[in-house]
Amino acid sequence: MYARLSAMLFPIVSLFLIGSVYWGYQEHQEKNSVLLKAENQYQRAFHDLSYHMDKLNEQLGNTLAVNSTSQSYHRKGLVNVWRITSEAQNEINQLPLTLLPFSTTEEFLSKIANFSYRTSVRDLTKQPLTDKEYATLKTLYKNSQEISADLRKMQAKVLQDNLRWMDVELALASERTPSDNTIIDGFKTMEKKVSEYPELDWGPSVSALYEKRTPRMLTGDKLEPQEIARKTAKFLGLRDSGAVKVTENAKGTEYESYSATVAAGNGRNIQMDFTKQGGKLIWFMDPRDTGKSRNVSAREAEEEARRFLASRGYPDMEAISYDDADNSLNITYASVHGGVVVYPEKLTVKVALDNGQVVGLQAADFVYERHDRKLPKPRISEKEARKLLNPSFRTTGMRLSLIENELREEVLCYEFRGSINGGDYRIFVNADTGIEEKIERI
Incomplete structure:
Protein backbone atom coordinates (compact mmCIF):
# COMPACT_ATOMS: atom_id res chain seq x y z
CA MET A 1 0.00 0.00 0.00
CA TYR A 2 2.77 2.43 0.97
CA ALA A 3 4.73 1.44 -2.11
CA ARG A 4 1.69 2.15 -4.29
CA LEU A 5 1.09 5.51 -2.55
CA SER A 6 4.77 6.44 -2.94
CA ALA A 7 4.63 5.50 -6.60
CA MET A 8 1.66 7.81 -7.09
CA LEU A 9 3.05 10.75 -5.08
CA PHE A 10 6.62 10.60 -6.37
CA PRO A 11 5.83 11.97 -9.87
CA ILE A 12 3.62 14.69 -8.37
CA VAL A 13 6.27 15.77 -5.86
CA SER A 14 8.90 15.65 -8.59
CA LEU A 15 6.78 17.91 -10.79
CA PHE A 16 6.33 20.36 -7.92
CA LEU A 17 10.06 20.30 -7.24
CA ILE A 18 10.96 20.83 -10.88
CA GLY A 19 8.36 23.59 -11.13
CA SER A 20 9.74 25.31 -8.02
CA VAL A 21 13.29 25.13 -9.35
CA TYR A 22 12.20 26.50 -12.72
CA TRP A 23 10.19 29.30 -11.08
CA GLY A 24 13.16 30.20 -8.87
CA TYR A 25 15.44 30.21 -11.90
CA GLN A 26 13.03 32.48 -13.79
CA GLU A 27 12.79 34.85 -10.83
CA HIS A 28 16.58 34.90 -10.56
CA GLN A 29 16.92 35.67 -14.26
CA GLU A 30 14.34 38.47 -14.08
CA LYS A 31 16.04 39.95 -11.01
CA ASN A 32 19.42 39.84 -12.75
CA SER A 33 17.87 41.46 -15.80
CA VAL A 34 16.46 44.33 -13.71
CA LEU A 35 19.76 44.78 -11.86
CA LEU A 36 21.71 44.74 -15.12
CA LYS A 37 19.39 47.34 -16.63
CA ALA A 38 19.75 49.59 -13.55
CA GLU A 39 23.54 49.16 -13.59
CA ASN A 40 23.70 50.10 -17.27
CA GLN A 41 21.60 53.23 -16.63
CA TYR A 42 23.85 54.27 -13.73
CA GLN A 43 27.00 53.71 -15.77
CA ARG A 44 25.61 55.69 -18.71
CA ALA A 45 24.58 58.61 -16.46
CA PHE A 46 27.99 58.66 -14.74
CA HIS A 47 30.04 58.62 -17.95
CA ASP A 48 27.72 61.21 -19.53
CA LEU A 49 28.23 63.39 -16.44
CA SER A 50 31.99 63.19 -16.83
CA TYR A 51 31.68 64.04 -20.53
CA HIS A 52 29.42 67.04 -19.92
CA MET A 53 31.65 68.43 -17.18
CA ASP A 54 34.53 68.30 -19.69
CA LYS A 55 32.34 70.11 -22.24
CA LEU A 56 31.29 72.67 -19.62
CA ASN A 57 34.91 73.50 -18.88
CA GLU A 58 35.67 73.71 -22.60
CA GLN A 59 32.69 75.99 -23.30
CA LEU A 60 33.59 78.34 -20.43
CA GLY A 61 37.12 78.54 -21.82
CA ASN A 62 35.83 79.30 -25.32
CA THR A 63 33.55 82.05 -24.00
CA LEU A 64 36.47 83.69 -22.20
CA ALA A 65 38.79 83.33 -25.18
CA VAL A 66 36.92 85.64 -27.57
CA ASN A 67 37.18 89.42 -27.68
CA SER A 68 35.24 91.34 -25.04
CA THR A 69 33.21 93.02 -27.81
CA SER A 70 31.99 89.68 -29.27
CA GLN A 71 28.53 89.91 -27.70
CA SER A 72 26.98 87.44 -30.17
CA TYR A 73 29.51 84.74 -29.26
CA HIS A 74 29.16 85.54 -25.56
CA ARG A 75 25.41 84.92 -25.88
CA LYS A 76 25.97 81.69 -27.78
CA GLY A 77 28.61 80.51 -25.31
CA LEU A 78 26.48 81.29 -22.25
CA VAL A 79 23.45 79.52 -23.75
CA ASN A 80 25.65 76.45 -24.31
CA VAL A 81 26.95 76.68 -20.72
CA TRP A 82 23.34 76.72 -19.48
CA ARG A 83 22.37 73.77 -21.70
CA ILE A 84 25.38 71.64 -20.72
CA THR A 85 25.01 72.43 -17.01
CA SER A 86 21.33 71.46 -17.15
CA GLU A 87 22.28 68.12 -18.72
CA ALA A 88 24.90 67.54 -15.99
CA GLN A 89 22.27 68.28 -13.31
CA ASN A 90 19.91 65.78 -14.93
CA GLU A 91 22.61 63.09 -14.93
CA ILE A 92 23.41 63.67 -11.24
CA ASN A 93 19.72 63.16 -10.49
CA GLN A 94 19.88 59.76 -12.23
CA LEU A 95 22.67 58.50 -9.96
CA PRO A 96 21.94 56.77 -6.60
CA LEU A 97 23.28 59.67 -4.53
CA THR A 98 20.13 60.55 -2.55
CA LEU A 99 21.65 59.24 0.70
CA LEU A 100 24.97 60.96 0.07
CA PRO A 101 25.50 64.63 1.05
CA PHE A 102 25.88 66.22 -2.38
CA SER A 103 23.72 69.33 -2.05
CA THR A 104 26.61 71.84 -2.25
CA THR A 105 27.75 70.57 -5.65
CA GLU A 106 24.17 70.46 -6.95
CA GLU A 107 23.56 74.04 -5.79
CA PHE A 108 26.85 75.12 -7.38
CA LEU A 109 25.76 73.70 -10.75
CA SER A 110 22.32 75.26 -10.29
CA LYS A 111 23.91 78.68 -9.79
CA ILE A 112 26.07 78.23 -12.90
CA ALA A 113 22.95 77.38 -14.92
CA ASN A 114 20.98 80.35 -13.57
CA PHE A 115 23.92 82.75 -13.98
CA SER A 116 24.56 81.75 -17.60
CA TYR A 117 20.87 81.76 -18.54
CA ARG A 118 20.06 85.12 -16.97
CA THR A 119 23.15 86.70 -18.48
CA SER A 120 22.44 85.34 -21.96
CA VAL A 121 18.78 86.41 -22.17
CA ARG A 122 19.53 90.09 -21.68
CA ASP A 123 20.51 92.38 -24.57
CA LEU A 124 24.30 92.08 -24.45
CA THR A 125 24.71 94.80 -27.07
CA LYS A 126 23.27 97.29 -24.55
CA GLN A 127 24.42 95.50 -21.38
CA PRO A 128 27.70 93.69 -22.18
CA LEU A 129 29.45 91.47 -19.67
CA THR A 130 30.79 93.46 -16.72
CA ASP A 131 34.23 93.08 -15.16
CA LYS A 132 32.62 91.26 -12.21
CA GLU A 133 30.90 88.82 -14.58
CA TYR A 134 34.20 88.18 -16.39
CA ALA A 135 35.82 87.48 -13.01
CA THR A 136 32.99 85.08 -12.16
CA LEU A 137 33.40 83.25 -15.48
CA LYS A 138 37.17 82.90 -14.92
CA THR A 139 36.57 81.40 -11.48
CA LEU A 140 33.94 79.04 -12.86
CA TYR A 141 36.37 77.96 -15.57
CA LYS A 142 39.01 77.11 -12.94
CA ASN A 143 36.51 75.34 -10.66
CA SER A 144 34.96 73.31 -13.47
CA GLN A 145 38.46 72.24 -14.50
CA GLU A 146 39.07 70.79 -11.02
CA ILE A 147 35.69 69.03 -10.90
CA SER A 148 36.20 67.62 -14.38
CA ALA A 149 39.66 66.30 -13.44
CA ASP A 150 38.25 64.58 -10.33
CA LEU A 151 35.51 62.94 -12.38
CA ARG A 152 38.02 61.72 -14.96
CA LYS A 153 40.06 60.07 -12.17
CA MET A 154 36.93 58.38 -10.85
CA GLN A 155 35.97 57.33 -14.36
CA ALA A 156 39.38 55.74 -14.94
CA LYS A 157 39.09 53.88 -11.63
CA VAL A 158 35.59 52.65 -12.44
CA LEU A 159 36.74 51.29 -15.81
CA GLN A 160 40.02 49.86 -14.51
CA ASP A 161 38.52 48.01 -11.54
CA ASN A 162 35.15 47.27 -13.17
CA LEU A 163 33.33 48.99 -10.27
CA ARG A 164 29.57 48.61 -10.06
CA TRP A 165 27.08 51.35 -9.19
CA MET A 166 24.75 48.77 -7.63
CA ASP A 167 27.41 48.33 -4.94
CA VAL A 168 27.26 52.10 -4.36
CA GLU A 169 23.48 51.91 -3.90
CA LEU A 170 23.81 49.04 -1.43
CA ALA A 171 26.61 50.81 0.44
CA LEU A 172 24.53 53.95 0.83
CA ALA A 173 21.37 52.06 1.81
CA SER A 174 23.03 49.83 4.42
CA GLU A 175 24.79 51.29 7.45
CA ARG A 176 26.43 47.93 8.08
CA THR A 177 28.32 48.08 4.80
CA PRO A 178 31.83 49.58 5.11
CA SER A 179 31.95 53.09 3.62
CA ASP A 180 35.25 52.62 1.77
CA ASN A 181 33.61 52.48 -1.64
CA THR A 182 35.81 54.22 -4.25
CA ILE A 183 32.92 55.99 -5.96
CA ILE A 184 31.38 57.19 -2.68
CA ASP A 185 34.76 58.45 -1.48
CA GLY A 186 35.27 60.26 -4.79
CA PHE A 187 31.94 62.09 -4.59
CA LYS A 188 32.50 62.94 -0.92
CA THR A 189 35.88 64.46 -1.82
CA MET A 190 34.29 66.44 -4.64
CA GLU A 191 31.54 67.73 -2.33
CA LYS A 192 34.11 68.81 0.26
CA LYS A 193 36.18 70.61 -2.37
CA VAL A 194 33.17 72.48 -3.77
CA SER A 195 32.04 73.50 -0.27
CA GLU A 196 35.44 75.15 0.25
CA TYR A 197 35.16 77.32 -2.87
CA PRO A 198 34.87 81.04 -1.94
CA SER A 205 19.28 88.35 -10.24
CA VAL A 206 20.83 84.97 -9.32
CA SER A 207 21.33 85.79 -5.64
CA ALA A 208 17.64 86.68 -5.37
CA LEU A 209 16.72 83.12 -6.42
CA TYR A 210 18.46 81.70 -3.35
CA GLU A 211 17.38 84.41 -0.93
CA LYS A 212 15.08 83.03 1.72
CA ARG A 213 12.08 85.11 2.60
CA THR A 214 11.83 85.32 6.38
CA PRO A 215 9.99 87.41 8.98
CA ARG A 216 13.20 89.41 9.42
CA MET A 217 12.27 91.16 6.19
CA LEU A 218 9.07 92.45 7.81
CA THR A 219 8.44 95.65 9.73
CA GLY A 220 6.70 96.04 13.07
CA ASP A 221 7.20 94.75 16.60
CA LYS A 222 7.20 91.14 17.71
CA LEU A 223 3.77 90.28 19.07
CA GLU A 224 2.77 88.21 22.08
CA PRO A 225 0.37 85.23 21.90
CA GLN A 226 -2.44 87.28 23.48
CA GLU A 227 -2.22 89.84 20.67
CA ILE A 228 -2.35 87.07 18.05
CA ALA A 229 -5.45 85.65 19.78
CA ARG A 230 -7.15 89.06 19.53
CA LYS A 231 -6.17 89.38 15.84
CA THR A 232 -7.62 85.93 15.17
CA ALA A 233 -10.88 86.73 16.95
CA LYS A 234 -11.24 90.00 15.03
CA PHE A 235 -10.53 88.31 11.68
CA LEU A 236 -13.13 85.60 12.34
CA GLY A 237 -15.67 88.00 13.82
CA LEU A 238 -15.57 86.45 17.30
CA ARG A 239 -16.56 88.48 20.35
CA ASP A 240 -14.17 86.73 22.71
CA SER A 241 -10.56 85.72 22.05
CA GLY A 242 -10.65 83.18 24.89
CA ALA A 243 -11.64 80.43 22.47
CA VAL A 244 -8.46 80.93 20.42
CA LYS A 245 -5.55 78.60 21.13
CA VAL A 246 -2.18 80.04 20.08
CA THR A 247 1.01 77.99 19.62
CA GLU A 248 4.45 79.49 19.06
CA ASN A 249 6.57 77.94 16.29
CA ALA A 250 10.37 77.94 15.77
CA LYS A 251 11.05 79.97 18.90
CA GLY A 252 14.48 81.64 18.89
CA THR A 253 14.97 81.26 15.11
CA GLU A 254 14.44 83.59 12.15
CA TYR A 255 11.27 81.63 11.28
CA GLU A 256 9.34 82.55 14.42
CA SER A 257 5.59 82.42 13.87
CA TYR A 258 2.31 81.64 15.59
CA SER A 259 -0.39 79.10 14.79
CA ALA A 260 -3.89 79.98 16.00
CA THR A 261 -6.63 77.35 16.28
CA VAL A 262 -10.36 77.81 16.91
CA ALA A 263 -12.74 74.91 17.50
CA ALA A 264 -15.64 75.27 15.03
CA GLY A 265 -17.74 72.25 15.99
CA ASN A 266 -18.21 68.86 14.33
CA GLY A 267 -14.62 68.00 15.20
CA ARG A 268 -13.09 70.59 12.85
CA ASN A 269 -10.65 73.37 13.74
CA ILE A 270 -10.19 76.66 11.92
CA GLN A 271 -6.45 77.27 11.58
CA MET A 272 -4.45 80.45 10.98
CA ASP A 273 -0.71 81.22 10.81
CA PHE A 274 0.82 84.62 11.64
CA THR A 275 4.34 85.99 11.49
CA LYS A 276 5.67 86.88 14.92
CA GLN A 277 7.28 90.02 13.48
CA GLY A 278 4.40 92.40 12.85
CA GLY A 279 1.70 89.74 13.28
CA LYS A 280 0.98 89.41 9.52
CA LEU A 281 -1.53 86.72 8.50
CA ILE A 282 0.15 84.15 6.25
CA TRP A 283 -2.50 81.47 5.99
CA PHE A 284 -6.12 80.76 6.99
CA MET A 285 -8.14 77.59 6.47
CA ASP A 286 -11.57 76.36 7.50
CA PRO A 287 -11.41 72.66 6.55
CA ARG A 288 -15.15 72.07 6.32
CA ASP A 289 -16.75 69.81 3.74
CA THR A 290 -17.94 71.98 0.85
CA GLY A 291 -20.36 69.30 -0.33
CA LYS A 292 -21.27 68.57 -3.93
CA SER A 293 -24.19 70.90 -4.59
CA ARG A 294 -23.20 74.05 -6.48
CA ASN A 295 -25.49 76.89 -5.44
CA VAL A 296 -23.12 79.82 -6.11
CA SER A 297 -21.89 81.01 -9.51
CA ALA A 298 -18.29 81.98 -10.20
CA ARG A 299 -19.30 85.65 -10.43
CA GLU A 300 -21.09 85.50 -7.07
CA ALA A 301 -18.09 83.75 -5.51
CA GLU A 302 -15.75 86.46 -6.82
CA GLU A 303 -18.00 89.18 -5.41
CA GLU A 304 -18.06 87.45 -2.01
CA ALA A 305 -14.26 87.08 -2.06
CA ARG A 306 -13.88 90.79 -2.86
CA ARG A 307 -16.19 91.77 0.03
CA PHE A 308 -14.23 89.45 2.34
CA LEU A 309 -10.90 91.06 1.41
CA ALA A 310 -12.20 94.62 1.72
CA SER A 311 -13.67 93.92 5.18
CA ARG A 312 -10.38 92.49 6.44
CA GLY A 313 -8.00 95.17 5.37
CA TYR A 314 -7.09 94.12 1.82
CA PRO A 315 -8.33 97.06 -0.30
CA ASP A 316 -7.73 97.68 -4.00
CA MET A 317 -7.25 94.08 -5.13
CA GLU A 318 -7.70 92.89 -8.71
CA ALA A 319 -8.59 89.30 -9.65
CA ILE A 320 -5.92 87.89 -11.98
CA SER A 321 -6.75 84.17 -12.18
CA TYR A 322 -8.99 81.46 -10.76
CA ASP A 323 -9.03 77.68 -10.34
CA ASP A 324 -12.19 75.61 -9.92
CA ALA A 325 -11.73 72.42 -7.85
CA ASP A 326 -13.53 70.33 -5.17
CA ASN A 327 -16.71 72.45 -5.34
CA SER A 328 -14.74 75.55 -4.43
CA LEU A 329 -13.23 78.44 -6.36
CA ASN A 330 -9.62 79.55 -5.71
CA ILE A 331 -9.33 83.17 -6.86
CA THR A 332 -5.92 84.88 -7.01
CA TYR A 333 -5.79 88.64 -6.48
CA ALA A 334 -3.02 91.19 -6.87
CA SER A 335 -2.71 94.65 -5.33
CA VAL A 336 -3.50 97.76 -7.38
CA HIS A 337 -1.39 100.90 -6.87
CA GLY A 338 -2.18 104.01 -8.89
CA GLY A 339 -4.06 101.97 -11.49
CA VAL A 340 -1.17 99.49 -11.87
CA VAL A 341 -1.72 95.80 -10.99
CA VAL A 342 1.27 94.70 -8.87
CA TYR A 343 1.63 90.96 -9.54
CA PRO A 344 4.28 90.24 -6.85
CA GLU A 345 1.77 91.32 -4.18
CA LYS A 346 -0.69 88.50 -4.66
CA LEU A 347 -2.89 86.31 -2.48
CA THR A 348 -5.44 83.54 -3.07
CA VAL A 349 -8.96 83.30 -1.62
CA LYS A 350 -10.86 80.00 -1.48
CA VAL A 351 -14.67 80.28 -1.74
CA ALA A 352 -17.01 77.32 -1.14
CA LEU A 353 -19.53 77.02 -3.96
CA ASP A 354 -22.25 75.40 -1.84
CA ASN A 355 -22.98 78.61 0.07
CA GLY A 356 -20.40 81.26 -0.99
CA GLN A 357 -18.48 81.20 2.30
CA VAL A 358 -14.77 82.05 2.24
CA VAL A 359 -12.99 79.01 3.66
CA GLY A 360 -9.34 79.76 2.92
CA LEU A 361 -6.73 82.45 2.37
CA GLN A 362 -3.09 82.05 1.26
CA ALA A 363 -1.29 85.39 1.69
CA ALA A 364 2.45 84.56 1.97
CA ASP A 365 3.40 86.40 -1.24
CA PHE A 366 1.34 89.42 -0.22
CA VAL A 367 3.01 89.53 3.21
CA TYR A 368 6.60 89.22 2.01
CA GLU A 369 6.42 91.26 -1.21
CA ARG A 370 4.32 94.21 -0.01
CA HIS A 371 6.36 97.37 0.41
CA ASP A 372 6.47 100.96 -0.81
CA ARG A 373 7.26 101.09 -4.51
CA LYS A 374 7.93 104.04 -6.75
CA LEU A 375 6.17 102.93 -9.91
CA PRO A 376 7.84 104.08 -13.14
CA LYS A 377 6.05 105.84 -15.98
CA PRO A 378 5.68 104.14 -19.39
CA ARG A 379 8.25 105.31 -21.94
CA ILE A 380 6.29 103.96 -24.89
CA SER A 381 2.60 104.54 -25.50
CA GLU A 382 -0.12 101.90 -25.50
CA LYS A 383 -0.49 102.43 -29.26
CA GLU A 384 3.22 101.74 -29.82
CA ALA A 385 3.00 98.63 -27.63
CA ARG A 386 -0.01 97.31 -29.58
CA LYS A 387 1.97 97.53 -32.83
CA LEU A 388 4.46 95.02 -31.38
CA LEU A 389 1.79 92.31 -30.92
CA ASN A 390 1.14 89.54 -33.41
CA PRO A 391 -1.31 90.94 -36.00
CA SER A 392 -3.49 87.84 -35.50
CA PHE A 393 -3.81 88.46 -31.76
CA ARG A 394 -7.35 89.64 -30.98
CA THR A 395 -7.16 91.99 -27.99
CA THR A 396 -10.04 91.96 -25.49
CA GLY A 397 -8.51 94.10 -22.75
CA MET A 398 -5.44 96.02 -21.57
CA ARG A 399 -4.08 97.25 -18.24
CA LEU A 400 -0.76 98.36 -16.79
CA SER A 401 0.94 95.70 -14.66
CA LEU A 402 4.11 95.37 -12.63
CA ILE A 403 5.63 91.88 -12.95
CA GLU A 404 8.87 90.07 -12.24
CA ASN A 405 10.74 89.12 -15.39
CA GLU A 406 13.10 86.18 -15.85
CA LEU A 407 15.92 88.19 -14.29
CA ARG A 408 13.83 88.68 -11.14
CA GLU A 409 13.57 92.38 -11.94
CA GLU A 410 10.31 94.24 -11.44
CA VAL A 411 9.25 95.78 -14.75
CA LEU A 412 6.25 97.85 -15.79
CA CYS A 413 4.32 96.28 -18.65
CA TYR A 414 1.27 96.74 -20.82
CA GLU A 415 -0.77 93.61 -20.13
CA PHE A 416 -2.82 92.69 -23.20
CA ARG A 417 -5.51 90.04 -22.87
CA GLY A 418 -6.87 88.34 -25.95
CA SER A 419 -6.96 85.22 -28.10
CA ILE A 420 -4.98 83.59 -30.90
CA ASN A 421 -4.86 80.09 -32.40
CA GLY A 422 -7.93 79.05 -30.41
CA GLY A 423 -6.42 79.93 -27.02
CA ASP A 424 -6.74 82.83 -24.57
CA TYR A 425 -3.51 84.57 -23.55
CA ARG A 426 -1.99 87.37 -21.49
CA ILE A 427 0.93 89.10 -23.18
CA PHE A 428 3.11 91.44 -21.12
CA VAL A 429 4.94 94.06 -23.20
CA ASN A 430 7.66 96.01 -21.41
CA ALA A 431 6.45 99.62 -21.17
CA ASP A 432 10.06 100.85 -21.29
CA THR A 433 11.74 98.75 -23.99
CA GLY A 434 8.81 97.27 -25.94
CA ILE A 435 10.01 93.67 -25.62
CA GLU A 436 7.54 90.88 -24.78
CA GLU A 437 8.53 90.00 -21.22
CA LYS A 438 6.10 87.16 -20.60
CA ILE A 439 3.30 85.24 -22.31
CA GLU A 440 0.77 83.24 -20.27
CA ARG A 441 -2.02 80.99 -21.45
CA ILE A 442 -5.24 81.66 -19.57
Missing part, protein backbone atom coordinates in the same frame (compact mmCIF):
# COMPACT_ATOMS: atom_id res chain seq x y z
CA GLU A 199 31.43 82.53 -2.50
CA LEU A 200 31.16 84.14 -5.93
CA ASP A 201 29.44 87.37 -6.92
CA TRP A 202 26.58 85.88 -8.95
CA GLY A 203 24.85 89.20 -9.38
CA PRO A 204 21.53 90.33 -7.89
